[in-house]
Amino acid sequence: MPKMPRKQKKEIEFNPQRTGFLRFKRSGDEYLVTNDIGEYAFLTEKVFSKLAAGTLDKKSAEYKDLSRKGFVRDYMDFAGLADRWHEKNHFLFSGPALHIAVLTRRCNHDCVYCHASSKKGGRGLDMTKETALKVLDSVFASPAPSVTIEFQGGEPLLNWPVLEFMVKEAAERLKTTDKKVGLSLVTNLSAMTAERLDFLLKHNVAICTSLDGPADLHNKNRVATGGGSHAEVLKWWKIIKKRTARSKNGPDALLTVTKQSLGRHKDIVDEYVRIGARSIFLRFLNPFGAAKKAWGRIGYTAREYIEFYTKALDYVIDLNLKKKASLVEHTARIFLRKILTDTDPNFMDLRSPCGAGIGQIAYDYDGRVFTCDEGRMLAAEGTDAFCMGDLKKEAYADLAASPTVKCVVTASVTDIQTLCSSCVYKPYCGVCPVFNYSEHNDLYMHHPNFRCEIYTGVMDYLFARLREPKVKKLFESWAGSSAGVAGIHV
Numbered sequence: 001m002p003k004m005p006r007k008q009k010k011e012i013e014f015n016p017q018r019t020g021f022l023r024f025k026r027s028g029d030e031y032l033v034t035n036d037i038g039e040y041a042f043l044t045e046k047v048f049s050k051l052a053a054g055t056l057d058k059k060s061a062e063y064k065d066l067s068r069k070g071f072v073r074d075y076m077d078f079a080g081l082a083d084r085w086h087e088k089n090h091f092l093f094s095g096p097a098l099h100i101a102v103l104t105r106r107c108n109h110d111c112v113y114c115h116a117s118s119k120k121g122g123r124g125l126d127m128t129k130e131t132a133l134k135v136l137d138s139v140f141a142s143p144a145p146s147v148t149i150e151f152q153g154g155e156p157l158l159n160w161p162v163l164e165f166m167v168k169e170a171a172e173r174l175k176t177t178d179k180k181v182g183l184s185l186v187t188n189l190s191a192m193t194a195e196r197l198d199f200l201l202k203h204n205v206a207i208c209t210s211l212d213g214p215a216d217l218h219n220k221n222r223v224a225t226g227g228g229s230h231a232e233v234l235k236w237w238k239i240i241k242k243r244t245a246r247s248k249n250g251p252d253a254l255l256t257v258t259k260q261s262l263g264r265h266k267d268i269v270d271e272y273v274r275i276g277a278r279s280i281f282l283r284f285l286n287p288f289g290a291a292k293k294a295w296g297r298i299g300y301t302a303r304e305y306i307e308f309y310t311k312a313l314d315y316v317i318d319l320n321l322k323k324k325a326s327l328v329e330h331t332a333r334i335f336l337r338k339i340l341t342d343t344d345p346n347f348m349d350l351r352s353p354c355g356a357g358i359g360q361i362a363y364d365y366d367g368r369v370f371t372c373d374e375g376r377m378l379a380a381e382g383t384d385a386f387c388m389g390d391l392k393k394e395a396y397a398d399l400a401a402s403p404t405v406k407c408v409v410t411a412s413v414t415d416i417q418t419l420c421s422s423c424v425y426k427p428y429c430g431v432c433p434v435f436n437y438s439e440h441n442d443l444y445m446h447h448p449n450f451r452c453e454i455y456t457g458v459m460d461y462l463f464a465r466l467r468e469p470k471v472k473k474l475f476e477s478w479a480g481s482s483a484g485v486a487g488i489h490v
C-alpha cells in the first residue's frame with residue numbers, strides 16, 4: 001500500500017479483505033483514488049477512511065458509485081472489469097501501428113533543439129529506393145490491421161524522389177491487401193512546392209509541421225538558412241488549410257517549448273488561434289540531440305515548465321469557455337481520454353509497456369531499425385542501445401524477436417518501476433527507457449526524473465480542474481474528440 005500522506009489528522013486503517021486494489025493521494029481537502037481500469041474518485045477523508053476500512057454503508061450513494069467503479073472488494077464485477085481493462089489496453093494485442101521512415105538525415109534548418117541531430121551533408125544521408133522497398137516489406141509484413149507510415153527526417157521533402165516513390169509503391173501494395181495504411185509527413189515546409197502539395201493531397205498524405213509561436217519566437221527557435229522560417233510555414237499553412245477545408249486531413253502543427261517560450265504562453269496560444277488551428281500540442285524538450293547540448297541556454301526545470309503549461313492551459317480553457325476559440329490541447333487530451341473514457345489514444349510514450357518495438361518502429365535512412373523515433377535520435381549521437389537490427393540482414397519477424405525489443409518492453413512496464421507502482425497516476429502514465437537512458441544511463445526510471453515531474457504536474461492540474469463542472473464538460477468534449485495530430489511522435 002502507498003505511504004500515508006503526512007498531513008492526515010487521524011490514522012487511516014486499511015482492511016485489504018474489504019477494499020479493492022487502489023492507489024491514492026491527498027488532493028486539496030480530499031483524497032484522489034484511482035484503480036487499474038482507470039476509474040477515479042475524489043473522496044472526503046471520512047468516506048476514504050470508511051472505504052479503506054471496508055465499513056462503507058451499503059445503502060449509501062458512495063458505496064454504489066465506488067462499487068460500480070471497482071473500488072469495493074465485496075462487490076467486484078470481475079468479468080466487466082476485465083473487459084474494460086482489455087479495451088483500455090487494446091494496443092497490446094495488435095502489433096506496431098506506427099512505422100517511421102526517416103527519409104534523410106539532411107535538413108536545411110538549424111533548430112536550437114533539433115532532437116534528430118540533423119546534418120547539412122549530401123545525398124549519402126538519404127534513404128535509397130532499395131532501402132525504402134525493404135521498409136515497405138516490413139510495414140506490410142507487420143501484423144497490425146491498420147498502420148500509419150510517417151515520413152520523417154531531417155527534412156523529408158529534401159529526399160522527394162524517395163518520398164514520392166514510397167507513396168506510389170504503398171498505393172500499389174494496398175490493391176492486394178486488406179491492411180489499412182495511413183500516410184503522414186512531418187515537414188518544416190521549406191521545400192514544399194505546388195506540384196508536391198498536389199501529389200501529397202491526391203494521395204491523402206496528412207501534413208504536420210512545427211510552429212513554435214509568433215514570428216520572433218519561432219524564428220529564434222527554428223533557424224532557417226536565409227531566415228524567415230515562420231513566414232514560410234504560414235504561407236504553406238494557409239494554402240494547405242484552404243485546400244483541405246472539406247477533409248479531415250487539415251494541417252497540424254507541433255510546438256516545442258524552450259526557455260525563450262516561458263512567459264510567452266499567451267502570445268503562443270494567440271498565434272494558434274490567429275492561424276485557425278484546431279489544436280495545439282505543448283511539448284517539453286527532451287534530452288536528445290542539439291537540445292541536450294544546448295540545455296543550459298534553452299532548457300528549464302520541470303517546475304518552470306509546469307508553470308508555463310498550466311498558464312497556457314488556463315488561457316486555452318478560458319478562450320474555449322468564453323467561446324472565443326475552439327482549440328484542443330493535445331497533452332491534456334491524451335490524459336483526459338484515459339481518465340474520462342474506456343478507450344486509450346495509444347500515444348506511444350504514455351502506455352505500459354511503451355510503444356517501443358511493439359507499438360512503433362523507426363527505420364533510419366541507412367536501413368538500421370530502431371524501437372522508436374527517440375531510439376534512432378540517440379543513435380545519431382552514437383548510442384546504438386535501441387537498435388533492433390538492419391533491413392539489409394533482417395526482415396520484420398527477425399526484428400520483432402530482437403532482444404533489444406524484449407529489454408525495452410520490460411523496462412517500460414510501469415508496475416515494476418519503484419515510483420510508478422504506487423503512484424496514483426499510474427493508470428494514465430508511462431515511462432520512457434530512451435529518456436531514462438539519456439538522463440541516467442539506465443533503462444529504468446531514476447528519481448528525480450524531469451519527465452515524471454512534468455507529468456505529475458500536468459495530472460495534478462487536470463484533476464484539480466476536473467472538479468469544476470464547466471471545465472469537466474469541456475474536458476469531456478476533448479476526451480471524446482477524434483482530432484489527432486499527424487506526426488504526434490516527433
Ligand code: SF4
Nearest residue numbers: 349354356372374432
Ligand atoms: S522508449 Fe520512449 S520514445 Fe520510445 S516508444 Fe518508449 S516511451 Fe516512446
Ligand code: SF4
Nearest residue numbers: 419420423426429452
Ligand atoms: S512516471 Fe511519475 S507520474 Fe508517471 S506513473 Fe510513474 S511516478 Fe507516476
